[in-house]
Amino acid sequence: MTAPDEDADPDSPEGRGGAASVIPAAPAGSGRSGLDRRRILGAAIEFIDGQGLNALTMRRLGAYLGVEGMALYRYVPGRENLLDGVVESVIDELYGDPDVHLAASHGWQDYLQRLAHGVRRIALAHPEVFPLVATRPPAAPWVRPPLRSLRWVESFLDALIDTGFTEESAVAAYRAYSSFLLGHLLLEVSQKGVKISPEDHPEGVPEAAADTDLSEYPTVVRLEPLLSLDESAAEFEEALENLLGRLEVVLREGRTPRRGDRRT
Amino acid sequence: MTAPDEDADPDSPEGRGGAASVIPAAPAGSGRSGLDRRRILGAAIEFIDGQGLNALTMRRLGAYLGVEGMALYRYVPGRENLLDGVVESVIDELYGDPDVHLAASHGWQDYLQRLAHGVRRIALAHPEVFPLVATRPPAAPWVRPPLRSLRWVESFLDALIDTGFTEESAVAAYRAYSSFLLGHLLLEVSQKGVKISPEDHPEGVPEAAADTDLSEYPTVVRLEPLLSLDESAAEFEEALENLLGRLEVVLREGRTPRRGDRRT
DNA sequence: GCGGTTCCGTTTACAACGTAAAGCTCCGGG
DNA sequence: CCCGGAGCTTTACGTTGTAAACGGAACCGC
Numbered sequence: 001m002t003a004p005d006e007d008a009d010p011d012s013p014e015g016r017g018g019a020a021s022v023i024p025a026a027p028a029g030s031g032r033s034g035l036d037r038r039r040i041l042g043a044a045i046e047f048i049d050g051q052g053l054n055a056l057t058m059r060r061l062g063a064y065l066g067v068e069g070m071a072l073y074r075y076v077p078g079r080e081n082l083l084d085g086v087v088e089s090v091i092d093e094l095y096g097d098p099d100v101h102l103a104a105s106h107g108w109q110d111y112l113q114r115l116a117h118g119v120r121r122i123a124l125a126h127p128e129v130f131p132l133v134a135t136r137p138p139a140a141p142w143v144r145p146p147l148r149s150l151r152w153v154e155s156f157l158d159a160l161i162d163t164g165f166t167e168e169s170a171v172a173a174y175r176a177y178s179s180f181l182l183g184h185l186l187l188e189v190s191q192k193g194v195k196i197s198p199e200d201h202p203e204g205v206p207e208a209a210a211d212t213d214l215s216e217y218p219t220v221v222r223l224e225p226l227l228s229l230d231e232s233a234a235e236f237e238e239a240l241e242n243l244l245g246r247l248e249v250v251l252r253e254g255r256t257p258r259r260g261d262r263r264t
Numbered sequence: 265m266t267a268p269d270e271d272a273d274p275d276s277p278e279g280r281g282g283a284a285s286v287i288p289a290a291p292a293g294s295g296r297s298g299l300d301r302r303r304i305l306g307a308a309i310e311f312i313d314g315q316g317l318n319a320l321t322m323r324r325l326g327a328y329l330g331v332e333g334m335a336l337y338r339y340v341p342g343r344e345n346l347l348d349g350v351v352e353s354v355i356d357e358l359y360g361d362p363d364v365h366l367a368a369s370h371g372w373q374d375y376l377q378r379l380a381h382g383v384r385r386i387a388l389a390h391p392e393v394f395p396l397v398a399t400r401p402p403a404a405p406w407v408r409p410p411l412r413s414l415r416w417v418e419s420f421l422d423a424l425i426d427t428g429f430t431e432e433s434a435v436a437a438y439r440a441y442s443s444f445l446l447g448h449l450l451l452e453v454s455q456k457g458v459k460i461s462p463e464d465h466p467e468g469v470p471e472a473a474a475d476t477d478l479s480e481y482p483t484v485v486r487l488e489p490l491l492s493l494d495e496s497a498a499e500f501e502e503a504l505e506n507l508l509g510r511l512e513v514v515l516r517e518g519r520t521p522r523r524g525d526r527r528t
Numbered sequence: 529g530c531g532g533t534t535c536c537g538t539t540t541a542c543a544a545c546g547t548a549a550a551g552c553t554c555c556g557g558g
Numbered sequence: 559c560c561c562g563g564a565g566c567t568t569t570a571c572g573t574t575g576t577a578a579a580c581g582g583a584a585c586c587g588c
Contacts, residue, residue: 071566131399134450154481171490183447186398217418226435335537
């Protein structure tokens with residue numbers, strides 16, 4: 001079903017190289033006994049990708065690994081920690097992505113562009129996992145967003161500061177960038193999440209939905225084809241470019257612009 | 265504790281009029297017997313605001329209402345549905361907000377501005393609830409974002425179309441606006457969510473955290489004061505204004521700008 | 529008044545969850 | 559041969575969401 005050519009999304013799974021596959025871990029119940037934290041986290045990710053987050057329970061994950069559920073507790077302190085680990089693991093895929101660099105060797109715009117697409121690739125590869133990134137309470141109070149690892153935050157700030165941003169504007173940029181990524185990807189991922197409805201209406205009237213009464217919302221109904229059109233890639237690109245443009249202004253003016261600009 | 269004057273956030277709880285209080289419902293366990301769906305949803309919101317989302321269980325919510333837990337099932341089909349109802353209720357607070365209008369009587373910019381602040385007020389009033397807005401699977405596949413109610417989507421699209429947007433650009437605007445709101449508010453809310461840590465360090469060194477080793481992240485450490493500075497209100501304003509500016513361009517050009525047409 | 533229905537809340541019940549604690553089972557070093 | 563520990567399983571407990579049966583009050587037409 002997925003239109004394979006035409007204007008294929010460069011961030012779609014397998015669109016780019018080898019990133020987005022977590023761990024070479026054994027397929028499912030094969031590689032017996034070699035249990036360890038990484039294998040567990042890898043399995044958890046596979047499991048969530050396949051069965052959804054709600055389906056993930058300790059016992060089921062155990063079974064998925066050919067083991068008894070309680071066995072996991074030898075390597076993982078508990079479920080919450082496991083989920084934290086999952087998030088961390090998923091974000092760590094960035095390190096394996098050859099298109100994403102830790103340093104801004106080709107300018108900050110290139111750096112941010114690559115980073116954004118790297119994160120998007122991850123989000124699209126693990127749509128069920130990604131919301132966790134947004135929801136899990138952060139280890140450090142700042143570091144909220146998509147790049148939850150301190151190492152990435154460090155890299156981000158360094159990259160910008162090295163290329164001329166002031167500290168203030170680098171931090172401002174970090175936040176603007178983060179919330180852009182978070183918002184856009186969350187929206188995109190959850191839009192994909194709802195497939196074309198697994199069952200239902202094998203025939204009968206396609207409009208005038210069965211569950212809710214749409215007759216009060218004529219515009220929504222009329223624009224439905226537009227609304228359900230998926231332009232995410234282009235929209236992402238546009239919003240990203242706009243953001244970069246905004247940051248460029250910040251850079252040039254050396255400060256984060258304030259309304260009415262009465263500064264401290 | 266909350267610095268009351270200075271440059272008070274206009275969207276902070278009680279900053280604006282009467283919105284952001286769900287339902288006049290009885291305080292806690294007072295108004296006995298009059299159980300019904302709205303009262304339950306109201307109580308659930310209060311409960312989540314007070315005890316956090318994780319603490320919400322059917323039995324506890326029952327107890328909070330002076331009732332036996334199973335009693336709730338007469339009015340609510342189940343927990344999932346309850347959470348959906350909570351989200352819906354919270355969004356419905358928009359209707360009670362005198363500053364937010366359903367129609368763009370003072371131009372679309374005014375409309376979007378008011379709407380954005382209305383949603384922000386809600387997010388700040390219910391920081392524990394808001395992430396649900398982002399996470400809950402949507403009833404209709406499109407309609408993803410902060411304004412989950414079809415009525416608001418309808419209103420949004422009408423407002424823009426009435427003031428000159430094409431259908432395509434109205435939809436594009438809807439998405440850009442949504443993801444902006446979602447991202448920014450989610451970030452903001454979860455940043456506030458982590459208060460000054462309920463317990464711990466009643467004394468001792470405030471920096472050089474006890475749990476993780478920050479020594480590898482000198483920039484993060486150095487910028488920590490900046491990073492934890494809370495400029496959310498200003499940042500929100502700036503990003504919102506930028507977005508509106510972007511939409512204005514879209515409006516003027518009558519189309520959603522595609523990659524390729526430049527205008528730096 | 530009175531039997532019956534209907535409403536609403538309680539009780540009881542159960543499977544599944546996260547997790548503590550104790551029990552196996554094997555394995556390499558004395 | 560025995561031992562101790564690593565690694566997994568068993569058993570156990572409290573809590574969760576929810577189905578089903580239950581009780582009692584409030585109302586109905588008579």
